[in-house]
Amino acid sequence: MRELDYDVAVIGAGTAGIAAHRAATAAGARSVLIERGPGGTTCARVGCMPSKLLIAAGTAAHVARTADLFGIRVPDVAVDGPAVLRRLREERDRFVGSVLEGLDDLPEDERLGGTARFESDRTLLIDDAIRIRFRAAVIATGSSPIVPEPLRVLGAHVLTTDTLFEIPDLPASLAVLGAGAVGIEIAQAMARLGVAVTVIDAGDTVAGLTEPDLARQAAAIFGSEMDLHLGAEVRDAVADSDGVRLGWVDRHGRDQVTRAARVLAATGRSPNLEPLGLEATGLRIGETGVPDFDRRSLVCAGAPILIAGDVDGWRPVLHEASRQGTIAGANAAALVAGRPVATPEPWTSLAMVFTHPQAAVIGAPYDPEDDRRIVGALDFSDQGRARVEGLNRGGMRIWADRSKRLLGGEMLGPAVEHLAHLLTYAVAEKQTAQAVHDRPVYHPTVEEGLISIMSKIIQRS
Incomplete structure (x- = not known):
């Protein structure tokens, strides 16, 4: 050896x-x-x-x-x-x-x-x-x-991100297990490419959003492009000449069946x-x-x-x-x-989903039980630049402490990949809503929506 x-x-x-x-x-x-x-x-x-x-x-x-x-x-x-x-x-x-x-x-x-x-x-x-x-x-x-137990009998009919990108052609239909970042990104892309897509997830959230109103909006928006089922559980799977047959139970306990050419396992790693x-x-x-x-x-x-x-x-x-x-x-x-090891502070957490609209979760998680927080809300439906581009869907929820120091937030909307970075930096630098509000913002941009929500936080007591 x-x-x-x-x-x-x-x-x-x-x-x-x-x-x-x-x-x-x-x-x-x-x-x-x-x-x-x-x-x-x-x-x-x-x-x-x-x-x-x-x-x-x-x-x-x-x-x-x-x-x-x-x-x-x-x-x-x-x-x-x-x-x-x-x-x-x-x-x-x-x-x-x-x-x-x-x-x-x-x-x-x-x-x-x-x-x-x-x-x-x-x-x-x-x-x-x-x-x-x-x-x-x-x-x-x-x-x-991870390939969930019910899907392991499907052989080549089940895809993961390790195999999805190697298929020679788009399937006529696709069942996606998991509505998290990976599942919903691929589901929406496939649906827009003409694939009939069904998404099944045991949870109640889409794209990692947990703030209730944004989670509801996300389910409605993405559900308009695909067959989306939350609170559902797959019980069995069978491969046949036409693809796969999934047996599952919906949130009301009713038995359901979905047929698809292929199945994508997007339930985590x-x-x-x-x-x-x-x-x-x-x-x-x-x-x-x-x-x-x-x-x-x-x-x-x-x-x-x-x-x-x-x-x-x-x-x-x-x-x-x-x-x-x-x-x-x-x-x-x-x-x-033999030197001491470094123990740097963790970065402010930032998770992003590149659907349309985009989604992001920043900093401290949503916590409805924390009555010390001030929460500011914005709806993109009437935001100027979003309406110009025809992308006026979704909203933002940003929370701060009683001193108006920014803690985190969730976003669903246009240009969120940029807005989320701005909020992440502000949270990391322990900035207040007033400090962010007082920065210059060009008109017309979606960043004006960020300033608008800062105004709401400032005005809250």
């Missing part, structure tokens, strides 16, 4: 792992990056980039079909499914290629291919062919889509921990199977091992994975050198 020694071993060459290896090396540690494949990061290969390419195609078709609002007549809109997916894969592969090129630039002694398994809290085995002795390790193995052999490390394992870890330093309890990115199940989005990887890599190097 080949024997190797490193200061830091980083398991997983995704967003978090690449950042961890870079940070550990920059801090002076001798680090190795281990990847079992296929690599290229979840975001670029099966996540944010291919899904946005699908959304862009769906948006183009929708804009053409709805141009009548502006007096523009488009007599016919034809969707070429294979062409849509061909362009998606070409662009996706370009994004993945840029990531892989960066990995190829690493010296050969800084990267290894294969499946890593802990032999102890100081050693790793790579495919039982290489033993690595390390002084600190970073787990950055990412996550994988589970951490990739199974092959690691964590029982050999002495780490304390939590109820979810993830090691107990400090959310600031990312150091796990029980061994000089850190965890970062989607695998820790905390904030599974790219910007958080990159930041966590950087913290974990630098702290792994600090452990090796």
Whole structure:
């Protein structure tokens, strides 16, 4: 068996792992990056980039079909499914290629291919062919889509984000399990591309929105483009010559049946921990199977091992994975050198959904029981720029404490990806509604809606 020694071993060459290896090396540690494949990061290969390419195609078709609002007549809109997916894969592969090129630039002694398994809290085995002795390790193995039990009998009829973007043509119909960010984004894009879409979710919210009025608006808006069922549970699934047959129970307890050519499982992701052999490390394992870890330093309890990115199940989005990887890599190097680890404050939380209208959840979560909050509301239906663009749907809810310091909010509407960033920065900087209100805002923009809602918060007692 080949024997190797490193200061830091980083398991997983995704967003978090690449950042961890870079940070550990920059801090002076001798680090190795281990990847079992296929690599290229979840975001670029099966996540944010291919899904946005699908959304862009769906948006183009929708804009053409709805141009009548502006007096523009488009007599016919034809969707070429294979062409849509061909362009998606070409662009996706370009994004993945840029990531892989960066990995190829690493010296050969800084990267290894294969499946890593802990032999102890100081050693790793790579495919039982290489033993690595390390002084600190970073787990950055990412996550994988969950396929619910009723769907596991469907074989190739069930899709996940790992397989969806490889299909040669758009299906005639698609059942989507899950109305969260991934499910509702893909469902709306597919519906706009002419696919008959049914969405089934056991919960009562869409796109992660929890404020009741925004959640109701989201259900109505997205439900107008697809067959949307909330509070429903799939009980059984059968594949036949025409596709799949799903048996489910609606929120009123009534039995229902949906037939579709394919099913997409979009019910969440589970951490990739199974092959690691964590029982050999002495780490304390939590109820979810993830090691107990400090959310600031990312150091796990029980061994000089850190965890970062989607695998820790905390904030599974790219910007958080990159930041966590950087913290974990630098702290792994600090452990090796005997220096104190850094414990930076977590970023203000920001979650975004790129549907139309867009949705976002920022900062402190919605809490109807907190009577110390001041809540400001805005409806986009009569907001100037939103009406000009014909995008005047949805609203914003923003909460502050009694001193009018901004705490967080939820949004559903046009340009939310920009409005959400502005609110995130304000919350992170502990700004008051007055401070945001007093900033210059150009006319006419949707940002004027943000200033309007600040006025409402200021006026509340």
